[in-house]
Amino acid sequence: MLRKRKKTLVYFLTFTAITVAFATSLIIVSVKKNSQPDCACGNPNLGEVYDANNKIAFFEGKTINVPEISQSQVAASSTAVLGESTQERWIEIDLSDQKLYAWEGNSLYLETSVSTGLPGYDTPQGTFYIWIKLRSTKMEGGLGRLYYYLPNVPYVMFFENDIVPGYRGYGLHGTYWHNDFGRVHSHGCVNLPTPIAEKLYYWTSPVIPSGKTWVRVDENNPGTRIVVHQ
Amino acid sequence: MHPLLTDSLILFLASFLIWIMYFVLLLLWLIDGRLEKNVALKAILASILAFVITEMVRNFIPTIRPFRVNGFPPLTVTVPGLHSFPSSHTAVAFAMAITLFKYSRKIGISFILAAVAVALGRIFANVHYLSDIFGGIFVGFAAFYLLDKLNILTIRKKHSKAKRY
Numbered sequence: 001m002l003r004k005r006k007k008t009l010v011y012f013l014t015f016t017a018i019t020v021a022f023a024t025s026l027i028i029v030s031v032k033k034n035s036q037p038d039c040a041c042g043n044p045n046l047g048e049v050y051d052a053n054n055k056i057a058f059f060e061g062k063t064i065n066v067p068e069i070s071q072s073q074v075a076a077s078s079t080a081v082l083g084e085s086t087q088e089r090w091i092e093i094d095l096s097d098q099k100l101y102a103w104e105g106n107s108l109y110l111e112t113s114v115s116t117g118l119p120g121y122d123t124p125q126g127t128f129y130i131w132i133k134l135r136s137t138k139m140e141g142g143l144g145r146l147y148y149y150l151p152n153v154p155y156v157m158f159f160e161n162d163i164v165p166g167y168r169g170y171g172l173h174g175t176y177w178h179n180d181f182g183r184v185h186s187h188g189c190v191n192l193p194t195p196i197a198e199k200l201y202y203w204t205s206p207v208i209p210s211g212k213t214w215v216r217v218d219e220n221n222p223g224t225r226i227v228v229h230q
Numbered sequence: 231m232h233p234l235l236t237d238s239l240i241l242f243l244a245s246f247l248i249w250i251m252y253f254v255l256l257l258l259w260l261i262d263g264r265l266e267k268n269v270a271l272k273a274i275l276a277s278i279l280a281f282v283i284t285e286m287v288r289n290f291i292p293t294i295r296p297f298r299v300n301g302f303p304p305l306t307v308t309v310p311g312l313h314s315f316p317s318s319h320t321a322v323a324f325a326m327a328i329t330l331f332k333y334s335r336k337i338g339i340s341f342i343l344a345a346v347a348v349a350l351g352r353i354f355a356n357v358h359y360l361s362d363i364f365g366g367i368f369v370g371f372a373a374f375y376l377l378d379k380l381n382i383l384t385i386r387k388k389h390s391k392a393k394r395y
């Protein structure tokens with residue numbers, strides 16, 4: 001009799017311990033999810049991802065056809081050249097006007113409407129530098145109704161600074177899933193019209209080496225400065 | 231399964247299950263009495279030895295943990311240290327499970343299953359590679375074997391038929 005009661009007690013205590021531990025796991029996972037929101041535009045890959053067979057994207061509960069990216073090298077006249085001694089090129093992003101200005105010294109190279117982060121997914125403010133440029137990559141994130149899956153996002157320029165490290169995944173990139181520029185619409189990134197993103201991709205630093213389609217910064221090839229302000 | 235549940239399950243396996251194994255070991259010894267004191271102490275000692283060995287190996291063979299390489303955050307309670315080979319969780323869990331297996335098949339098999347679950351949790355939590363797991367199992371065996379050879383806390387098999395040598 002005593003033997004049986006001891007056995008029951010052991011089973012009961014084991015079950016309780018497992019339940020408590022699992023509940024704690026649930027709480028920890030929820031807290032982690034909330035305190036560190038999903039990366040703004042998915043985890044930045046350290047390499048280019050382009051899958052020509054991937055034709056279907058998913059955003060805000062809708063499926064979207066993925067456009068193809070021209071795989072020919074762009075011979076844009078505005079392409080930055082390494083070691084070029086012109087005035088500094090930098091990018092200004094005005095969150096309240098939803099505008100982007102690309103400056104070369106004091107002269108304006110281009111100006112465009114953009115879509116930055118929705119409330120709760122705010123695009124961070126401050127001075128950043130581009131740290132990696134990928135001609136295309138996959139962006140995936142969000143949970144439940146906010147889930148998005150966007151293959152072959154074109155002309156991606158991820159930026160970072162000391163406060164917002166690169167793995168948070170904030171960047172500038174082309175957009176094929178909405179045309180809502182001038183209003184906030186993103187999960188933290190700066191959405192650009194794809195033709196503008198293409199222009200900026202070849203205008204900014206780090207300079208894309210010939211024969212490559214993506215690049216990461218190094219000492220000799222620093223990234224363009226990006227100023228995000230209200 | 232909902233991603234929140236999957237993540238919780240992985241975190242439970244990777245971070246909590248090993249403590250539950252210790253807890254059940256203590257219950258079986260102190261309350262249930264199915265485990266003798268010598269067996270329980272030997273299992274705990276083997277697990278400590280396994281932990282010490284992994285820490286030593288890690289200093290000699292520094293390997294970077296997967297979450298520092300592939301950019302996805304680890305799914306554990308605390309962010310573990312820099313080096314991954316071999317897996318100390320696996321080594322500790324297996325050292326304990328194998329020691330118990332020598333004493334009692336029934337208890338041993340459930341502990342070995344739990345140890346496998348711990349190892350899988352460590353992989354899915356993005357803190358270990360599969361090779362770390364195999365290294366951990368090897369260290370677990372080594373710790374059991376060393377302690378067994380030392381001839382302290384001798385254990386006699388439970389329910390085993392008398393063997394003739």
